[in-house]
Every structure is written in C-alpha cells, then in structure tokens.
Amino acid sequence: MPNKKRILIVDDNEEITRMFSTFLNARNFVTEIVNNGEKALATTLVFKPDIILLDIMMPKVNGFDVLDILKNTANTSSIPVLVLTSLGSKEDRDKAKGLGAEGYLEKSTVDLETILAKVNELLKFS
Amino acid sequence: MFNIIIILAATIQALVGLFVYLKKRDSLTNIAFALLSFASLAWAITNFAYTLNAVSPSALYITRLVLFWVVIQNAAFFIFANQYPSSTAVVSKKRLWLVLIFGLLAGAATLSPYVFISVSIKDHQAFPNPGPAIIIFILYSIYTIGLGLTSLIKKRIKASGRQKIHLNYILFASFLSFLLVPITNFVITQAFKTSYFAKISPIYTLLFASIIGYAIVAQKLFDIKAAVTRSVGYVLVLGSVALIYGAVFYVVDNIFFKNIGYETQKEIFSIVLVAILALSFQTLKQFFDKLTNRIFYRDDYDIQEVMDELGDVAVAEIDLQKILNSTKKVLSSALKTKFIEFVLIKGDKPFLEPLNRWKAKLDAAQISKHILSQHHELIIVEELAEDNYLKNALLQSDVGASLRLKTQDQVVGFILLGEKNSGDIFSSKDKDLLLIVANELSVTIQNALRFEEIQNFNLTLQYKVENATYQLRKANNRLKELDDAKDDFISMASHQLRTPLSLIEGYLKMVMIGDAGKINDRQNRFLAQAQENTTRMVDLVSELLSVSRITSGKFTIEAGPVNLATLIDKEVKQLMSMAESHKIALTFHKPEHFPLLMLDEDKTKQVIINFIDNAIYYSKPKGAKIDVQLTVNEDLIEFRVVDNGIGVPEKEKEKLFTKFYRAENAKDARPDGTGVGLYLAKVVITEEGGNLIFDSKEGAGSTFGFSFKKDKIVTGANHDK
Numbered sequence: 001m002p003n004k005k006r007i008l009i010v011d012d013n014e015e016i017t018r019m020f021s022t023f024l025n026a027r028n029f030v031t032e033i034v035n036n037g038e039k040a041l042a043t044t045l046v047f048k049p050d051i052i053l054l055d056i057m058m059p060k061v062n063g064f065d066v067l068d069i070l071k072n073t074a075n076t077s078s079i080p081v082l083v084l085t086s087l088g089s090k091e092d093r094d095k096a097k098g099l100g101a102e103g104y105l106e107k108s109t110v111d112l113e114t115i116l117a118k119v120n121e122l123l124k125f126s
Numbered sequence: 127m128f129n130i131i132i133i134l135a136a137t138i139q140a141l142v143g144l145f146v147y148l149k150k151r152d153s154l155t156n157i158a159f160a161l162l163s164f165a166s167l168a169w170a171i172t173n174f175a176y177t178l179n180a181v182s183p184s185a186l187y188i189t190r191l192v193l194f195w196v197v198i199q200n201a202a203f204f205i206f207a208n209q210y211p212s213s214t215a216v217v218s219k220k221r222l223w224l225v226l227i228f229g230l231l232a233g234a235a236t237l238s239p240y241v242f243i244s245v246s247i248k249d250h251q252a253f254p255n256p257g258p259a260i261i262i263f264i265l266y267s268i269y270t271i272g273l274g275l276t277s278l279i280k281k282r283i284k285a286s287g288r289q290k291i292h293l294n295y296i297l298f299a300s301f302l303s304f305l306l307v308p309i310t311n312f313v314i315t316q317a318f319k320t321s322y323f324a325k326i327s328p329i330y331t332l333l334f335a336s337i338i339g340y341a342i343v344a345q346k347l348f349d350i351k352a353a354v355t356r357s358v359g360y361v362l363v364l365g366s367v368a369l370i371y372g373a374v375f376y377v378v379d380n381i382f383f384k385n386i387g388y389e390t391q392k393e394i395f396s397i398v399l400v401a402i403l404a405l406s407f408q409t410l411k412q413f414f415d416k417l418t419n420r421i422f423y424r425d426d427y428d429i430q431e432v433m434d435e436l437g438d439v440a441v442a443e444i445d446l447q448k449i450l451n452s453t454k455k456v457l458s459s460a461l462k463t464k465f466i467e468f469v470l471i472k473g474d475k476p477f478l479e480p481l482n483r484w485k486a487k488l489d490a491a492q493i494s495k496h497i498l499s500q501h502h503e504l505i506i507v508e509e510l511a512e513d514n515y516l517k518n519a520l521l522q523s524d525v526g527a528s529l530r531l532k533t534q535d536q537v538v539g540f541i542l543l544g545e546k547n548s549g550d551i552f553s554s555k556d557k558d559l560l561l562i563v564a565n566e567l568s569v570t571i572q573n574a575l576r577f578e579e580i581q582n583f584n585l586t587l588q589y590k591v592e593n594a595t596y597q598l599r600k601a602n603n604r605l606k607e608l609d610d611a612k613d614d615f616i617s618m619a620s621h622q623l624r625t626p627l628s629l630i631e632g633y634l635k636m637v638m639i640g641d642a643g644k645i646n647d648r649q650n651r652f653l654a655q656a657q658e659n660t661t662r663m664v665d666l667v668s669e670l671l672s673v674s675r676i677t678s679g680k681f682t683i684e685a686g687p688v689n690l691a692t693l694i695d696k697e698v699k700q701l702m703s704m705a706e707s708h709k710i711a712l713t714f715h716k717p718e719h720f721p722l723l724m725l726d727e728d729k730t731k732q733v734i735i736n737f738i739d740n741a742i743y744y745s746k747p748k749g750a751k752i753d754v755q756l757t758v759n760e761d762l763i764e765f766r767v768v769d770n771g772i773g774v775p776e777k778e779k780e781k782l783f784t785k786f787y788r789a790e791n792a793k794d795a796r797p798d799g800t801g802v803g804l805y806l807a808k809v810v811i812t813e814e815g816g817n818l819i820f821d822s823k824e825g826a827g828s829t830f831g832f833s834f835k836k837d838k839i840v841t842g843a844n845h846d847k
Contacts, residue, residue: 013625019632026641086624089675090682107624112632 005123006030008049010040010066011084012058020053023112024119037061041069044076051122053115054101056085056092064099071100080122084115136170139163142338154215158206165202166334169195186245189254193236193263196307200270201229203304207274210281210296211289225270232266235259271304291549295341299334362414367403374399427460429559436563439570446574453567457543461556464524464544469494470531470575471539493519497540503530504560508551527552529560531568538572617674623667631660658704665735666800672729673785673802676809683726683813687840690765691720691756693727694734698754701738705752710745712738714754722840723763729810734765736803737830741769743796744828755831763838766819766831774822783808783818791824807832814838 007029011017014035021031032047034040037058044052052070056063063083070076082103083096093104103118143163150156172195176188204225208217235241240259278300282293378395439452454466471494496516497505505528510517520528526545531538543560546552552560634657636642638650645653675681698714705712741752755766774782778789786801793799811818811832822828 015629016625019629019636023632023636023641026636086621089680090684091680093682093684107628112635 004028004030005051006032006047006049007119008032008034008040008044008047008052010034010037010052010058010063011055012036013055020112020115023116027116029119037063037066040066041073041076044070044079049079051119052079052081053084053119054081056083056087056096064095067096067099067101080125082115082118082122084110136167139334139338140167143167155206155209155211158202158209162199162202162206165195165199169199186242186254189242189245190237193241194233197229197233197236197263197266200267200274200304201225203300204270204274207300208277210278211292228266228269232263235262267308275300275304292341295337299337302337303334360411360414362418363407363411366410366414367407371399371403427559429555429562432456432460432559433563433566436566436570440566444574444577446571446578449570449574453570457541457563460559461543461552462547463526464547465542466544467542468571469497469539469542470571471537472575494540497528498530498537500530503532503564504528504557505530506552506557527556527560529564531564531571533565533568533572536572538568538575541567613674613677616670617678620667620670620674623663624671627660627664627667631657631664634660665732668732669736669800669802669806672732672806672809676806681809681813683729683810685724685726685814687722688725688727688730689720689722690725690730690763691716693731694754694756694765697731697734697738701735701742705742708742708745709750710742711751712742712754713752714756717756717758720756720758721763723834723838724840725814725834725838726810730814733807733810733832736807737767740803740830741767741771741828743799744792745769745771761836762833763836764819764831764833766829768827768829770827773824773826773828775824779820779822782820804830 005028007024009017009020009024009031011020011033012035014033017033017035021033024031032043032049034043038061040052040054040061054063054066063085067081067083070079070081077100080102081100082105083101084105084107085092085096086107096104102122105115105118140163143160143166146156146163147160169192172188172192176185176192205217205222209215238259240257241263242254242260243257245254275297278293278297282290282297285293375396379392435456436453439449439456443449443452450468454468457463457466493516496519500516505516507517507520507526507528510520520542523542524544525542527543529541529543531540543552634653637645638653638657672681694714695716698712702712738752738754745752749770751770753766753768755764755768757764757766772791772795774789775791778787781787782789783804785805787805788799788801807830808818814834815838816832816834819829819831819833
C-alpha cells in the first residue's frame with residue numbers, strides 16, 4: 001500500500017474545509033486545514049502536502065497572494081495547486097493560471113466527486 | 127436809401143399787421159397788433175417826412191404829428207400787451223376808458239402848440255422846443271408802456287412751452303422799440319440839442335418788424351406762417367417777372383428799336399414777351415413756392431411719405447420690438463416730439479415699454495385706465511380741461527398727446543407722444559397724421575403681439591416637453607436603480623445560498639455512498655429525494671449566479687470538447703424518475719456516433735436541463751410525452767425538446783427569452799419559477815455561436831432547442847467518450 005497522499009486545504013470557511021477534509025480522509029488522504037492565507041505558507045513547509053486546495057477570497061492575504069508565494073518558493077513551487085473558488089470570471093481563471101495554478105474549479109458548479117476526480121488527475125501527473 | 131429801408135420795414139410790419147388781423151378778425155389781440163402795426167407805419171412815414179423837411183416851415187406840424195402817432199402806438203401797445211394772447215376782452219372796461227381818455231387828451235395835446243411850441247433851426251437841423259403839455263405826453267407814455275411791459279413780463283413768468291418763447295420775442299421787440307425810441311428821439315434830442323439820433327430811431331421799427339417776423343416764421347407766432355410764406359413767394363414771383371420784363375424790354379428796345387419808326391414791331395414784341403412771361407408764370411411760381419417752402423417749412427413732413435414709411439415697417443417686420451423702434455423713428459422724424467412711448471395691453475394689463483420714464487413718477491395702470499376711458503382716440507393734453515387728473519399726470523411726464531391704438535375687435539394699447547421739441551402744440555396736420563396712422567399701426571402691432579404670443583406659446587410647449595422628458599428620464603433612472611438593486615440582491619442571495627447548499631449536497635453524498643456507514647434501501651430512497659431537490663436548488667442558484675454575472679459583465683464561456691450525445695443521455699436519465707412521477711413518457715434515442723463539439727459543458731448542460739425540466743413542468747395532466755432529439759444534418763447539428771404541453775401564448779412569444787419574464791399560463795402552472803432559464807439559454811447559446819430553436823402553439827405544445835453549425839465540431843476527434 002503506497003503512502004497516503006497529503007492534502008492541504010486552504011479556505012476561510014471552516015464548515016467547507018471540515019467537509020472536504022471528512023470526505024477526503026474517508027478516501028485515504030491525509031488532510032490539513034488552514035483557515036487563512038497567512039498560515040498557508042508555513043503549514044506548507046511543515047506539512048509538505050502532495051497537493052493544495054486553495055480558496056481565493058480570504059481576508060487579508062488572499063489566494064492569489066498565497067499562490068504567488070508558493071510558486072516562487074523553491075521548496076513549494078512543484079506542489080500542484082487546485083484553485084477552488086466562487087470567483088467564476090475568465091479574468092480570475094486566467095490570473096490563477098498565470099500565477100501557476102494547475103487546476104481551477106468553480107465552487108458553484110462542482111460536487112465532491114468532481115473535486116476528487118480532479119485531485120486524482122493532478123496527483124497522477126506530479 | 128436809409129429812409130427807404132425804414133419805410134420798407136414799416137411796410138412789412140404793416141403787412142404783418144394786416145395778415146394778423148385777417149387771420150382772426152374778431153380777436154382783440156390781433157386787432158390790437160394790427161393797430162400797433164399801422165400806427166408804426168404812420169409814425170415811420172411821418173418821421174421820414176420830418177427828416178426830409180426838417181428845415182422847412184412845416185417841420186413844426188410834422189413834429190407834432192410824429193408825437194401824435196406815438197400816442198396811438200402806445201395805446202395800441204397797451205391794449206395788445208394786456209390782451210395777448212386772448213381773443214376776447216380781458217382788459218377791464220374801467221382801465222380801457224382811462225387809457226382812451228388819457229390817450230385822447232395826450233393826442234390832442236401833441237397836436238396843440240403846448241407840447242411843441244416851436245421849432246428852431248440850427249446848422250440845418252430842426253429842434254422842437256417843448257412846451258408845458260409835454261408832461262402829459264410823458265406821463266401818458268410811461269403809464270401805457272409801463273403797464274404794457276409789466277403785463278407782458280407777468281405773463282412771461284407764468285407761461286410755458288411755445289407761449290413762453292413767443293412772449294420772449296414780443297418782450298424783446300417791445301423793449302427795443304419802447305425804451306430806446308424815446309431815448310434817442312426825445313431824451314437825447316432835448317438834452318443834447320441834436321436831432322441827429324432821431325434819424326436812426328426808425329431802426330427800432332425795423333428791428334421790431336424783423337423780430338416779430340422771425341417769430342412768425344420760426345415759432346408760428348399768430349399762426350400766420352402759411353399766409354406770410356405764400357405772400358413772400360408771390361412777391362418774389364411778381365418781382366422777378368417785372369424785373370425780367372423790364373430788363374428784356376430795355377435791352378431789346380435799346381438795341382433793335384433804337385431808331386424811331388418801329389412802333390408796330392415794338393408792340394408785337396411786347397405782346398410776345400408778355401405772352402412768354404404769362405406762360406412761364408406758373409413755372410416761376412412753382413419754383414418760388416418750393417424755395418419759400420424749403421426756407422419756411424424745414425420741419426414739415428409729407429403725410430403720404432410718413433404713411434409709406436410706416437407701411438414699409440409693417441411689411442418688413444414681425445418682431446414687436448423692431449416694429450416699435452422703427453415706428454418711433456418714423457413718427458419722431460415727422461412730429462419731432464421729445465419722446466414716443468408705447469403702452470401695450472398684454473393679457474389684460476397695460477404694459478409700458480420701456481417703463482423707465484414712468485416708473486418713478488406715475489401709476490401706469492391708473493394712467494392707462496384714464497386714457498382708455500376717454501372718448502377720443504387722440505388726446506391732446508393742452509386741450510384737456512384744467513384741473514383734470516389725466517392732464518396733470520401727463521403734463522408731469524411731459525406728455526403732449528396720446529393716441530389710442532384700437533383694431534376692430536380690441537384695444538391694442540396707446541402711444542404717448544412727448545411735447546414737441548419746438549415747444550409748439552400739435553398742429554391740425556399732426557392730428558390728421560396721427561389719426562390716419564392709428565388704424566394701420568394698431569393692426570401691425572396687434573399682429574406682432576399675436577406673433578409674440580405664438581412664440582411664447584411655442585416656448586411654453588417646448589418647456590413642457592423638456593419637463594416631461596426630464597420626468598421620464600428621472601422615472602427611468604429610478605427604474606434602473608430598482609433594477610440594479612434587484613440585481614444586487616440576486617447576486618448577494620445566490621452567493622450566500624451557495625455555501626450552505628454545497629455543504630448539504632456534500633454531506634448527503636457522503637451519507638449515500640456509505641462514508642457514514644451502511645444505509646438501507648429505504649434510507650437510500652429518502653436521501654435520493656433530498657439529493658435530487660438539492661441538485662435542483664443548486665442548479666437554480668447557479669442560474670441566478672449566471673444572471674448576476676451577465677449583469678455585472680463577468681459572464682464567460684469556457685469552451686472545451688464536449689460529447690453532446692453523452693451529456694444529454696446522462697441528463698435524460700437523471701430526469702427520468704421525475705418524468706415518471708409526472709406520468710410523462712420521456713424519450714431520447716442516443717445516436718451511435720456523435721462528434722465532439724467545442725462548448726462550455728457546464729453551461730450547455732444547464733440549458734439542456736432547463737429545456738427538459740420546462741417540458742416536464744408545463745405538460746398537460748394526461749397523455750403527456752416529451753421527445754428529446756439530437757440530429758446531425760448536412761450543415762447543422764440540432765437539439766430539440768418536443769412536448770405536447772400547454773404551449774406559449776402568441777402575444778407572449780416575443781418576450782419569452784427576456785430576463786425574469788414568464789408567460790401567464792406558465793405562472794399558473796408553476797408559480798415558483800424564476801423566469802431566468804430561457805433568458806440564460808439564449809445568452810449561453812448565442813455566446814457559444816449557436817441559434818435557438820423555438821416553436822409553439824398555445825394548448826398544443828412547444829419545441830425548444832438549439833442548433834450549431836458544423837464548424838463547432840472538434841476536428842480529428844469523432845468518437846464517443
């Protein structure tokens with residue numbers, strides 16, 4: 001049995017993170033939750049996730065800033081990032097892609113299974 | 127020569143006297159003036175005779191006669207001075223008798239040997255030696271001249287306008303004659319024992335005649351200007367004819383008929399010359415008439431010309447202000463008044479334009495009422511009764527006349543004319559002119575007033591339209607604000623609903639797939655119901671979110687390869703249970719092979735769900751069926767959802783695809799619909815480059831769908847997923 005994959009969930013909504021975590025834990029992933037942008041980077045360095053689920057709209061340090069730092073830090077730049085946001089415009093999508101996000105899903109149109117499929121897809125390539 | 131001039135002057139004065147008398151024979155003033163003039167003539171002739179016969183034995187009698195005429199003159203002056211300018215007797219009878227008796231006494235005295243006893247001759251000059259009765263003559267002269275001058279001065283102080291000017295001239299002439307004459311003729315003669323200055327005394331007569339004459343011509347004294355003008359013209363004509371005749375006859379007689387014996391020819395020539403002159407008389411007369419008119423009537427005007435000018439104004443102008451200004455100009459140049467103001471009735475109120483002259487002094491409305499209540503359309507202020515409110519009010523503002531402007535049906539207003547610059551009163555010609563122009567002017571001004579009214583009406587109308595437009599714009603802005611508020615609400619609500627829905631959906635899913643332990647079939651069925659409706663709610667929120675994004679300009683199509691056949695099949699299967707619960711036969715025959723198309727999968731899916739969902743909800747209770755069709759034609763890929771439901775009413779078809787619009791029968795069938803599904807379908811399909819398919823008949827069913835051209839097919843990929 002291979003090592004359990006580690007997922008870092010970054011979202012300011014605790015209920016959402018708890019549900020994601022519950023769902024993913026049941027599918028053999030190890031998850032860590034961070035509810036703000038400031039802690040995301042430090043936790044990444046310590047937790048060493050295989051993939052990061054990242055919300056954009058967060059107070060103070062938003063997802064774009066976190067993404068920017070992650071992709072510009074040597075130890076974290078190779079970790080795939082799946083942006084999970086309620087922002088749906090092409091501009092936001094392009095901005096996230098431009099900063100190096102590997103995936104982009106709109107919260108409004110996806111369900112848990114879609115997220116799972118996307119996570120597995122990204123982990124396959126990493 | 128000197129004497130001849132004096133005689134001429136006296137003759138002119140006598141002629142003037144004659145004209146004055148003829149002008150108004152029953153006026154005491156005129157009679158007195160005539161008397162004064164004739165006495166002056168008589169005096170001048172006697173005085174002339176005296177200077178010729180100074181050394182002859184008759185000198186004594188002539189001297190006495192000179193003084194006699196002076197007595198007559200003084201009496202005439204006294205009466206004239208007291209009488210002027212009244213026609214009827216104003217001098218009291220008592221005083222008149224006193225003067226007459228005194229005069230008779232003085233007259234008799236002058237002819238008696240007691241005034242001048244004798245004449246002594248020295249150095250070829252005659253010196254009358256005064257006697258004791260001379261004192262009567264002196265007293266008489268002082269009495270008459272003194273009282274006469276006092277009376278004139280008193281009148282001069284009270285007088286105004288033209289009267290004042292006339293009195294100035296009369297006083298000036300009188301002072302010259304009646305103060306200087308006695309000095310040179312009597313005082314100096316007696317004091318210095320020389321009669322030399324008596325010779326120049328007639329110059330005063332000449333001055334008197336000239337001054338009075340000038341006053342007649344320039345200031346219309348005695349109103350005999352016309353008669354004088356005609357006479358001067360006539361004298362000039364006769365003079366020239368006589369001169370020409372004389373000159374020609376003299377020349378011809380001397381050159382051609384020098385030798386005797388041409389009597390017959392001479393006579394023929396005379397006749398011919400007379401004939402020529404007779405024929406040329408009219409031409410000459412016209413010439414001199416023009417000449418004298420130009421000299422004497424520089425201020426005159428031609429009524430016809432004034433009428434023509436006013437006619438031009440009426441034809442050329444329609445603007446009220448311009449008409450008033452032009453009319454002022456024309457009337458001013460003809461009548462030469464100090465000012466001309468128009469008072470027009472606008473609405474029911476008199477309106478002065480401009481008001482400045484009146485503002486300070488008078489109540490315009492009051493004046494207007496008085497003027498308009500007068501019987502005459504032309505009011506000459508001078509002719510109004512004394513102590514009349516209107517007269518006093520108008521005089522205060524230097525108004526000389528007022529002319530009412532009235533058309534057949536209404537009073538337009540009136541003109542206020544200032545006093546004439548010359549101080550003269552309005553002549554009968556002026557009055558004629560004003561009465562003649564009143565009619566045409568009234569019509570012209572009324573037309574201009576109406577034009578102005580129409581213009582004002584247009585302005586009001588324009589204002590009203592602008593105001594209405596403004597109100598509409600305001601209402602429109604308010605509606606826009608409301609619309610924005612609604613959009614904001616939708617955006618907020620859809621975002622806020624999104625998270626709890628995701629949580630419900632997620633946990634339901636986890637329970638159903640056994641993350642929370644095994645569940646039995648019954649539990650699973652219940653949960654499936656919950657999940658189905660949660661999905662519906664998620665879809666609904668997604669729709670609202672899309673609408674909100676369209677509104678805020680954040681709506682985008684993310685195209686990728688999509689297998690439409692698979693997608694539709696999946697959605698039909700998902701909706702099958704719902705269709706069955708509605709007892710609807712839902713059919714879809716999935717094509718074996720179908721190309722991949724470049725579409726936004728999520729949004730296209732929403733459109734497909736929406737069409738099928740609608741078909742289910744708007745079906746009829748019995749025998750309902752829905753056929754989902756997907757076809758590939760020669761050049762089009764077409765998707766259709768065909769039902770036999772309630773259909774869309776004809777009049778609502780046009781608005782069916784607009785935001786939040788719902789057909790009436792749809793509202794009845796499903797009160798909780800949002801009215802965004804079809805709107806969103808139209809936006810999505812159009813953004814993807816396709817066309818909507820829509821056909822419906824109320825009560826028979828509808829077809830909703832879309833079509834894409836084949837260029838949407840992803841090349842090199844032609845297989846099922």
